Amino acid sequence: MPAAGPTDPVKLADQFAPATSEQWRALVDKALKGADFEKRMVSKTADGLRVEPLYTAADATSDAATARPGQAPFQRGTRTERDGAGWDIRQMHIGTDPAAVNDAIMADLEGGVTSVVLQIAPDGGLGLAADEATLTRALNGVFLDYVPVSFVAGDEVAAAAASLVKIWDHKAIPADKRHAAYGADPIGDLARTGRSTKPLDQALADAAGLAKSALTFPHIQALRADGVPYHMAGATEAQELAAMLSTLVAYLRALQTAGIAPAEALPKIEICLAVDDEQFIGLAKLRAARKLVWRVADACSAGDVVAKIQFNAATSMRMMAKRDPWTNILRTTIACTAAALGGADAICVVPFTAALGQPDAFAKRVARNIQIVCQEESNLGRVADPAGGSWYIENLTNDLAAKAWTLFQDIERHGGMAAALQSGYVQSECAKSAESRAKAVATGRIPRPWGRGGRCVSRPR
Numbered sequence: 001m002p003a004a005g006p007t008d009p010v011k012l013a014d015q016f017a018p019a020t021s022e023q024w025r026a027l028v029d030k031a032l033k034g035a036d037f038e039k040r041m042v043s044k045t046a047d048g049l050r051v052e053p054l055y056t057a058a059d060a061t062s063d064a065a066t067a068r069p070g071q072a073p074f075q076r077g078t079r080t081e082r083d084g085a086g087w088d089i090r091q092m093h094i095g096t097d098p099a100a101v102n103d104a105i106m107a108d109l110e111g112g113v114t115s116v117v118l119q120i121a122p123d124g125g126l127g128l129a130a131d132e133a134t135l136t137r138a139l140n141g142v143f144l145d146y147v148p149v150s151f152v153a154g155d156e157v158a159a160a161a162a163s164l165v166k167i168w169d170h171k172a173i174p175a176d177k178r179h180a181a182y183g184a185d186p187i188g189d190l191a192r193t194g195r196s197t198k199p200l201d202q203a204l205a206d207a208a209g210l211a212k213s214a215l216t217f218p219h220i221q222a223l224r225a226d227g228v229p230y231h232m233a234g235a236t237e238a239q240e241l242a243a244m245l246s247t248l249v250a251y252l253r254a255l256q257t258a259g260i261a262p263a264e265a266l267p268k269i270e271i272c273l274a275v276d277d278e279q280f281i282g283l284a285k286l287r288a289a290r291k292l293v294w295r296v297a298d299a300c301s302a303g304d305v306v307a308k309i310q311f312n313a314a315t316s317m318r319m320m321a322k323r324d325p326w327t328n329i330l331r332t333t334i335a336c337t338a339a340a341l342g343g344a345d346a347i348c349v350v351p352f353t354a355a356l357g358q359p360d361a362f363a364k365r366v367a368r369n370i371q372i373v374c375q376e377e378s379n380l381g382r383v384a385d386p387a388g389g390s391w392y393i394e395n396l397t398n399d400l401a402a403k404a405w406t407l408f409q410d411i412e413r414h415g416g417m418a419a420a421l422q423s424g425y426v427q428s429e430c431a432k433s434a435e436s437r438a439k440a441v442a443t444g445r446i447p448r449p450w451g452r453g454g455r456c457v458s459r460p461r
Contacts, residue, residue, distance in 0.1 A: 021056060028053075045281060046236040046433065049399045055391035064394050069384035070307065073294040075287050075397060076385040077343040078307045086381015087339075088148065088346035089371045090312075091364060094119040098128055098137035104364070106141055111365060112372045115179075116142070117348060120153035120160045127152075130159035132166050144171060148179035148219075155197050157184045158210055161222075179219040181270050181310070184210050187247050187417050188226040191233075191426070200418050207251070208258035211268045215260070221270040221310055223251050230426070231274035232318055234434025237285045238400055242407035243426060244271060245292050246417035252300065262300035267308040276316035277331040279338040280396065283387055286311060286342030288401035295405070312346040313339035320355040328352035333370050340380040341387055347371060 025037075032040055041053040052059070070080035091113045095101045105116050118138065121127030128134050130153065139149070144167065153160045161182045168178050186203035190196050196203055211222035227235075227244035235243065248269060255265040273289055275282035294306045315335040320328050329352045339347045349367040351359035359367075374380045387393040414420040421427070440446040 021054075021058070024054065045396075045400075046437065047238040047400070047403050049238075049396070049403060051392075051396070055395065057391070059391040059395060061391075061394045061398055064389055064391075067388065069388070072298070072303050072306070074290040074306050075401075076388045078290065078309065078311070078345075079384065082381050082384050084381070085375040087344055087371075087375075089114045089368060089375070090117050090150065090346050090348040091115075091368060092117045092119070092152075092348055092350075093138075094126060094358065096121075096126070096128065098134045101128060101138045102140050104361070105138065107361065108364065108368060109142065109147065111368050113368050115148035115150065115346065117150040117152060118160075120151055120156045122156060130156040130163055132163040135160070135163045136167055139167065144168060145173045145177040146179075148181065150181040151183045153183055154189050154193075157182055158206060161210060161213075175217050176219070178217050180217075181221045181224065182210060182214070183224045183270075184222055185224040185226050185247075187250055187421065188224065188229055190418070190421055191229045191243075200422075204250070204254040204418075205258065208254045208260065211255055211265065212258060212260060214268055215264060218267075221268055223269045224272055225251060225269055226272040228272055228274045228314060230430055231276075231316060233427070233430040234318070234437055235430045236433050237281055238403040238407055239429060239433060240273065241285060241289055241292060241400070241404035242411055243417065244273065244289065245296065245404065245408045246411040246420070248293065249296060249412070250417045252296075261302075262297065263302040263305050266297055266302055266305045270310040270312055272312050272314065274316045274318075275313045275335040275339045275342070275344075276319040277334045279334050280393065281400075282313075282335060282338035283342040284393055284396040284400050286313060286339065286344055287385070287387075287393075287397045288404060290343070291397070291401045292404055292408070310345045311343065312348075313342070313344040314348040315339075315350045317350060317354065320350065320352075322355040325353050325356060328355070329366060329370070332367065333374075336370050336374055337378075337380065340374050341385075343385055 028041065029037065043051045045051065067076050068080070069077040089112060091108045093101050093104055093116060095104070101118070108116065119127035120130050123129060128138055149164060151157060151160050164180060184207040186196065186200060186207055190200065207223055214220040214222045225244050225248040227240040230243040231240045248271070251269055252262055252265055255268070256262065271289060271293060273285060275285070289311060290306065293309065294303055297303045297306050315332045319331050319335070332349050332352060336347055336349050349370050351363035351367040353359050353363040411417055411420045411426070414423060414425045417426070437446065
């Protein structure tokens with residue numbers, strides 16, 4: 001056998017006859033001893049998507065050879081190369097005392113967190129007040145020209161955003177150094193609480209006004225199209241994607257009514273999804289989300305703008321165990337890995353004791369260290385879409401995107417996301433999925449905890 005040249009591939013299996021799918025199937029049937037192949041070897045996702053026991057080159061998708069990271073439809077990522085460590089490490093801060101919140105923020109930043117999430121609430125609520133003095137105290141010592149600030153603020157979002165702008169102004173931080181996600185999400189708030197303190201049309205108009213005020217700031221997202229509330233309600237992966245996509249479309253319409261074209265509007269809306277310990281489905285969900293958002297953007301003649309959208313992930317609360325919280329460290333590590341490999345721009349890992357109440361400093365340390373290990377030791381952020389080209393992942397991504405698009409069209413036929421929530425259609429569909437999942441847990445088909453009491457998306461009241 002002649003020596004291989006320096007550029008010639010080394011073919012180690014040349015001396016062996018190629019194996020065929022038929023040969024593999026014959027061996028499997030022999031091992032099954034008459035058991036049903038479909039029942040034993042083929043599995044299905046919560047959306048009914050078929051997962052084969054074996055994928056070969058014959059299962060390669062039509063675009064697998066040509067798709068590249070940073071190219072439409074952005075299934076493989078919005079960037080050609082990952083920047084820096086790969087993603088933004090976020091940590092959620094919930095508290096009413098700004099001094100205590102500030103201590104926690106500074107500990108997180110010193111420990112490797114790169115951005116902060118603040119929960120804002122009216123007086124007496126679980127969160128900080130939205131006034132400038134409170135936020136100034138909470139963010140004391142934070143280099144706001146480097147550290148992004150994200151809000152979970154509900155009705156207080158406009159006040160919180162205005163206070164943050166004043167803080168930036170006082171610090172003379174230039175427009176291109178202001179990084180934030182205001183998180184205006186009136187439809188998501190309606191889903192979570194079942195009510196709106198103002199007519200929804202007015203709430204959408206106010207959110208559009210917030211986006212208009214942020215147009216001169218390139219690194220600020222004003223709105224949030226959030227799939228997490230539906231995930232928490234028991235939605236399947238495709239249902240969560242469909243709800244996120246329909247919410248995005250509703251916000252694009254509201255912004256267009258306010259005179260903001262889709263090409264300007266899209267970068268002002270961040271996408272948020274939940275990831276759990278189903279690693280491959282979580283990875284595929286993020287990839288499918290980019291493809292779906294591109295399809296909407298392309299219909300608005302703004303397909304290339306998807307490269308500027310933030311696709312963020314948070315580890316799931318519904319997978320968290322209360323009785324044995326230490327196992328949550330494994331769950332959140334798997335979920336974080338799925339988000340990283342799926343190309344999330346920012347990841348928020350829920351501390352492992354969150355199901356028991358307010359996490360302590362140790363639980364928060366573990367949460368941030370999970371991400372640091374994934375970045376610094378495992379180097380997951382240095383490769384763009386490492387799952388790309390996998391016959392299994394590519395098929396799963398395409399199947400999930402197709403299913404989500406069908407469900408998105410169903411929501412639109414019910415009048416759009418707001419109308420579908422107000423009629424109870426979305427709640428009903430999520431409840432069906434939650435019941436199916438609960439039965440799967442009860443019968444042992446899903447060997448993991450289901451939810452924190454099975455909280456569902458609220459019906460309007």
